[in-house]
Amino acid sequence: MKFTLSWLKHHLDTEASLDEIAETLTDLGLEVEDISNPAERLRDFTIGFVNSAEKHPDADKLKVCQVQTDEGETQIICGAPNAREGITVVIAKPGTYVPGIDTTIGVGKIRGVESYGMMCSEREMELSEEHDGIIELPSGEVGQSFTDWLAENDPAKVDPVIEIAITPNRPDALGVRGIARDLAARGLGTMIPRDTGEVKGTFPCPITVTIDADTQDACPLFTGRLIRGVKNDPSPAWLQDSLRAIGLRPISFLVDVTNFFTYDRNRPLHVFDAAKVKGGLRIHQAQGGETLTGLDEKDYTFEPCMTVISDEAGPESIAGVMGGLPTGVTLETTDVFIEAAYFDPIRTALTGRALKINSDARYRFERGIDPAWTLEGLNHATRMILDHAGGEPSEVVVAGAVPETTRAYRLDTERCASLVGMDIPAETQRKTLEDLGFTLEGDMAHPPSWRPDILGEADLVEEIARIASLTKLKGRPMFRTQPGIPKPILTTNQIRERAARRATAARGLNECVSYSFIDREAALLFGGSDAARLENPISSEMSHMRPALLPGLLQAAARNQARGIADLALFEVGAAFHGGEPEEQHTLVTGIRIGRTGPKDIHGQSRPVDLFDAKADAEAVLASLGAPAKTQIFREAPDWWHPGRHGRICLGPKKTLAVFGELHPRVLQALDVKGPAVGFTIWPAEIPLPRNSSAARPALGASDLQAVERDFAFELDSQVEAATLLNAAQGADKALIEDVRLFDRFEGGNLGEGRKSLAITARLQPKNSTLTESEIEAVSQRIVEKVKKATGGTLRGQK
Secondary structure, eight states, X not given: OEEEHHHHHTTEEOOOOHHHHHHHHHHTTOOEEEEEOHHHHTTTOEEEEEEXXXXXXXXXXXXXXXXXXXXXXXXXXXOXXXXXXXXXXXXXXXXXXXXXXXXXXXXXXXXXXXEOOEEOOTTTTTSOSOOSSOOOBSSOOTTOBHHHHHHHHOGGGGOOEEEEOOOTTOGGGGSHHHHHHHHHHHTSOEEOOOOOOOOOXXXXXXXXXXXXXXXXXXXXXXXXXXEESOOOOOOOHHHHHHHHHTTOOOOOHHHHHHHHHHHHSSOOOEEEEGGGOOSOEEEEEOOSOOEEEBTTSOEEEOOTTOEEEEETTEEEEETTTEEBSTTOOOTTOOEEEEEEEEOOHHHHHHHHHHHTOOOHHHHHHTTOOOGGGHHHHHHHHHHHHHHHHOOEEOOOEEEEOOOOOOOOEEOOTTHHHHHHOOXXXXXXXXXXXXXTTOEEETTEEEOOTTOTTOOSHHXXXXXXXXXXXXXXXXXXXXXXXXXXXOXXXXXXXXXXXXXXXXXXXXXXXXXXXXOSEEOHHHHHXXXXXXXXXXXXXXXXXXXXXXXXXXXXXXXXXXXXXHTTOOOEEEEEEEEEESSSSTTOEEEEEEEEEXXXXXXXXXXXXXXXXXXXXXXHHHHHHHHHTTOOSOOEEEOOOOTTEEEEEEEEEESSTTOEEEEEEEEOHHHHHHTTOOSOEEEEEEOGGGSOOOSOOOSSOOOOOOOOSOOEEEEEEEEEETTSOHHHHHHHHHTTOTTTEEEEEEEEEEESGGGOTTEEEEEEEEEEOOSSSOOOHHHHHHHHHHXXXXXXXXXXXXXXXXX
């Protein structure tokens, strides 16, 4: 949003400086992005007087001028047709930057004659598009600063231009008067009344207006009137200067009026050449296939349900977006029909987006203009046209009614302190809202029609705090009901998530945050179903809620591999979904490793990752989450794991805490990942909570007695798992057997087909007295019996 300082002062009576205004605007939430001050750009230009002008000896169109400057008489070569003796001109001395031609003037030779500067035109100084000759000033002293002369004689030429950023919730600030209202509420000036009143019509409007019944929501209100006998000349200088300053090109007075009110009051208007309108105007929904040439001279084809304005000849305007070229006004227009309407923001946005039209009207209608100012805006535009272009107005034709915007919210002056921590007197709060246009009735506040963003009591507090200045906020400690250290507020799940992140990162894995949405094929690979399909996915690649974290990590790995990064260690802690209901989600901790691991320099070794790296990662994270030390490892994990290279870490056969292993090559191929890849997944919610919540450690149960170790080698069927053997041996005497571990595996030789040998060490730890040989033999015999019963295995060498 751009506006000039003088334009702002048309609505705001203030003595504040430009810097004060800019600082206050930013503090009010209307961030100043840029200030363009022509006086700064033109500060090096001075005034000179042409003492003589003679024809150049080697060029018919050039003149050698002797110009009086503040540094004495100097010679300047000039090709302007109006360069002559006795005129007052604007001089750019050597070293002066000329913005219009993006050049710094220097001393040079033109056709063999030296020139020590330049006499400038308005376009070269970016004052206008005038370039027929150099500037001729009606007054001015030699050596006077040109910006000082402009400030006295043509201040619009050095009017600073302010550009602010507008957030979508502040459509009222898309008009200069809305910006002035905020500044006045802050106390930086007072608002200047700009009421025109009703302009009475002298004859019935010959152009009728109707709104179809199915279009009432898209266009609740349409007003207009005919003005006949206007003279559509170029706009007055002040209007042209204002529009040029904000980057708009003056076209003709009638068109410039609509642009002026678009920026002045956030009130888009449209003007039809009444002589080109056939019959009455009808606002309706397009059937689809109709075409219209817009004012930008491009052809547009309408889709069904777009809102258009038509006459008997067909569509003449795209409602709320752009007018049509067939009924556009020209300099020959004498009868004009002015339109002031209110169009639905959503329908306007959809139409403009579909047709790829970005216009000032669409930008404002889709954010929400003031519907209550529709008829008044028509009167203001009528008065301005009558004052500058003459004519006779008709009566106003109205279709529809002003949309209902009345609403009220309770104003609790105590909430300002509780919500934003600012102590503002109740009287000040009420005055602030009144200055912003709110109507107060008791403890109820009615937002003005131009503030569609006010939707609750908290918004009232926000407005009060914004005007008071959030820079006045001071930190203050929160009130405590009880002294001392507060109780922990993190839940067990939150604590475990934080611990999982720290433990996994400590293992050298890098955390990822992937989308919770994945494509259908990836979801089905990891046990997903259409129960978790989205009704309105943002793309076909994000159609399903993820059933696991592995697909997101593997897709990230594939993207990294495509960029030449082969060694990867990634993890994520987040939610996965086993259905489409709110309660059908669970938290997972998942990590993957691909490529090689370990250092890659002369001080260390590097090797390919394997499933034991994933096992070590899983066990380390489980330990950090407080999982029991005694767990079992089983097979039968889901089919995205390699069938012979994975394991389930469990508390019993049915309670799975984690899965680790190598990912199935079929899955890697489907996701375009170059394997092998290993990984793990942990279910933190499955880890039982500790029975004792005390922070104290249990008593140390160390024994002074000598431990005894015995080795056993069992011959077994090759299909028997080592875990079954270890569990059986451990159960032979739980009180005496401290640990059982596998240390050897052998196949082949004289064992025969389908047989293998597993060797274990059992560590016996006595508690009360040293073990005797007979006690050791008894325990050993029980181990053999337990293993034989559980696995069918026998001691190697025995039959």
